[in-house]
Amino acid sequence: MKIVRVLILLTFFLGCQKEKISKCDDSIGLFTFSSYPIGTAIDINELEFNPIYKSIAIKQFNSITPENIFKAEYIHPEPLFFNWSQADSLTSFCEQNNKRLYGHTLIWHKQLPQWILNFEGSSSDWEQLMKTHIQTIVTHFKNKVTAWEVVNEAFNEDGTLRNNIWKQKIGSGYIEKAFVFAQEADPNALLFYNDYNLEMNLTKRHSVLSLFNNLRNRGVRVDGIGMQMHVNTSYPEPSQIASAFQEIAANNFKIHVSELDISINPFDHNIEPSEKLLTEQANLLGNIVFNYNEIPDQYQYGITFWGISDKNSWIRNYYNREDYPLLYDDNYLPKTCYCKLIETL
Ligand code: XIL
Numbered sequence: 001m002k003i004v005r006v007l008i009l010l011t012f013f014l015g016c017q018k019e020k021i022s023k024c025d026d027s028i029g030l031f032t033f034s035s036y037p038i039g040t041a042i043d044i045n046e047l048e049f050n051p052i053y054k055s056i057a058i059k060q061f062n063s064i065t066p067e068n069i070f071k072a073e074y075i076h077p078e079p080l081f082f083n084w085s086q087a088d089s090l091t092s093f094c095e096q097n098n099k100r101l102y103g104h105t106l107i108w109h110k111q112l113p114q115w116i117l118n119f120e121g122s123s124s125d126w127e128q129l130m131k132t133h134i135q136t137i138v139t140h141f142k143n144k145v146t147a148w149e150v151v152n153e154a155f156n157e158d159g160t161l162r163n164n165i166w167k168q169k170i171g172s173g174y175i176e177k178a179f180v181f182a183q184e185a186d187p188n189a190l191l192f193y194n195d196y197n198l199e200m201n202l203t204k205r206h207s208v209l210s211l212f213n214n215l216r217n218r219g220v221r222v223d224g225i226g227m228q229m230h231v232n233t234s235y236p237e238p239s240q241i242a243s244a245f246q247e248i249a250a251n252n253f254k255i256h257v258s259e260l261d262i263s264i265n266p267f268d269h270n271i272e273p274s275e276k277l278l279t280e281q282a283n284l285l286g287n288i289v290f291n292y293n294e295i296p297d298q299y300q301y302g303i304t305f306w307g308i309s310d311k312n313s314w315i316r317n318y319y320n321r322e323d324y325p326l327l328y329d330d331n332y333l334p335k336t337c338y339c340k341l342i343e344t345l
Pocket of ligand 1: 067068152228259314318
């Protein structure tokens with residue numbers, strides 16, 4: 001009996017050890033393998049207080065997207081007060097470490113401060129509010145932020161415009177106005193539109209392309225499209241992703257894969273991060289990168305992951321489910337998909 005117990009304990013111990021042994025070597029930074037930037041969303045609190053997180057951010061990535069602190073509720077919490085402190089510390093981090101900074105995001109229907117939600121005024125008052133919001137922020141980060149994500153998630157899945165607060169108060173023209181305001185404030189920054197499901201929802205993608213082609217015809221500058229790509233091992237098919245890349249590039253928009261993560265538990269089952277699932281995840285990542293490599297260089301704005309370690313992924317908090325969607329595991333060890341990425345870049 002005693003022997004059996006010892007054997008069980010030993011097997012358990014070895015199992016745990018095995019999980020901690022990583023097969024991937026991350027001693028050379030990811031971005032050094034790539035001809036386009038490889039980015040991550042940064043959680044400012046992790047960056048400040050977690051040295052392992054910080055060292056991975058510095059070593060592996062050369063493009064940074066603030067995960068939250070540029071959003072209106074953080075950066076513009078009161079009508080006459082802009083809270084620059086954390087944003088400025090991230091900006092200095094980027095300058096010191098030679099990282100590209102991507103401005104996420106100016107106009108969105110989520111994470112708005114109460115004062116905007118409660119604001120009362122005419123449509124021209126709302127337009128003025130939006131103009132001040134955009135131009136104060138863009139001016140503050142002039143020559144520091146390389147590209148702005150001017151509008152985020154403006155479309156419904158059926159291809160119509162989302163009836164968000166901006167559309168309700170300013171009208172459908174708010175998107176065009178937002179791009180014009182951003183361009184006026186910093187003519188050198190690139191301007192992006194960002195959305196999800198563009199890789200698998202053709203109706204939505206075609207509406208987005210049609211709107212931004214129209215804006216261009218009207219003389220508004222729009223440089224690129226951010227494809228969030230919160231995808232998972234069940235869908236979309238790699239061929240759908242390939243067509244989306246090809247089509248957006250053929251319309252002459254740069255593509256930023258702007259928030260990539262690959263869920264292995266989209267249906268919230270009770271799962272383990274098995275080798276099989278992690279390999280499927282790695283293969284999907286390999287396919288995404290392979291297809292991204294196929295588009296002409298001038299359209300490759302870069303691939304940004306929505307976080308560093310599974311431990312910090314927004315999916316666990318936001319959807320309240322177990323998941324393992326990123327390049328590093330809970331112990332900050334690189335996963336199978338990390339290796340696949342290096343292999344494919
Ligand atoms: C998420 C952040 O990761 C979370 O920390 C926050 O609580 C909610 O927002 N699409 C976007 C991102 O454009 O800003 C979202 O980020 C994820 C979905």
